[in-house]
Amino acid sequence: MKTVNLLIRFVFSIAGIVLISGLPELVKGLLAGELQLKGYAASIQSVLSNIWPVQDFAVFNIRTQRDILLFPTIAEYISYSLQILFLAFAAAVFFAMLFTVATMLLLEPARERIKSVLYILESVPDLLVIMLAQLGVILIYQQTDVLISKIAVVGGDRIYWLPILCLMLLPAIQLYRLSMLTFQEEERQMYVELARALGFSKAFIVLVHMFRNAVISVFFQSKKTLWFMLSNLFVLELMFNMPGIMLFMKDNISPEVFLVAVFSFFVPMFLVYSLGEWFFLRHYRGKEVG
Template identity: 25%
Template structure:
């Protein structure tokens, strides 16, 4: 099987999975008589058929918001850009900071900082967000100064500092621990000891001997790194009152008459997959840059 064929099958499999997973709210419904959950497969297949038929005339790319019918692509643009800016900043800074501080922690003997990092790594994302918001409110109550917004007031005035800080803290913590672990193990290898015996400087030894052998482990964990970043995207956007992709999706999945909008959910999930693909390409590009700089003697 050629690479092109594999990509075609991967794309078709992903689309089939999205079309299937979006059917569940239409299929699984609560009975009005006894409150039990029942499967209504006919409604799921009907939703799928309508979506496929609506691709040609554009009906699949329109949705209801209140009493208005709106075009999906025109409305999703600002939400997609908002999520992309925050997540791309978190991915780029978190990755760079994670590698740099991971190397430092691997060489440092400050066990207290490593324990603190381990403790913060246990905390869920939403707890970190709430702690940051609580710290700002507490500081504002004590000093009378509100340094940054704890949440977005309106769509035209989104919170910036705290959301970006949150997207940096969570993935960078994972990357620091990961890099520190692999760097500590790499520094015990025989070729590192041989390089030390040759009298190579410590900085050169770390960046041009040890780091090139750590970068493949980081590259292999790129999906896990992004999964951590994406894991609580809805909670992140909800707590900061950001109109990102997930907030847009959840607020419009059902109409005012409680009708499930299958086409909107399918398009929203595809938008999230596109967002993930862009961020994955960004992370791989950054790692490629690290390799170009350090992966040679």
């Protein structure tokens, strides 16, 4: 049943992406005061037929003013963006969980002060984080003559750790706060009281019993965090001049490029969460202290 549900969700998601690829034609008709459903359907059909076979499809590049083959050119941009996105996501989850566990070992007043600070930090704009990071690199270079990271991509170079840091910082704070709420909810459960009565230490209860139950909820909450990071990826690529998929779409805007780009992000994200859902529900559900 689970497999069938996953397949249904996948098929409907794919269908939704395909339908969205034809929206420009529908919006154009609405702006003209007409509901051009035939034109919308023809646009979708055109997009699907144009990108097949994918190895022969070419798009007009605004920057170079010439046609370029979509594949394998786009694969390099997709790969770079996915590396930055998932490395930043993994770092955000790791640090959020690490700080959550450490915070849960503190007294309640200290936790509440930390949560208040997190609410403030969450309101910091992502653009400000990127600018401060770049300014920090410049100031360090001026003071020490040591360039700890490039602040923009030039030519065929790649930069990783600074963009990853900028992309993961706010999501890590957001996930940290959500994880704190989840762990505190778990702390009020009966199995925690029973573990205390049996003489288990606070660290043991947090690390073993609470963690394996709270991590399931945190995993599903992280979906919103990953989508939040994806929305910030365009700003990041623009500020660092990164040759990622967002800038590729900017220079090669077309329904076909949009369709391929969305597929390239949706499929790995769907697989990650489908496998994660299967793993957590299979290995952790119902394993509370009894």
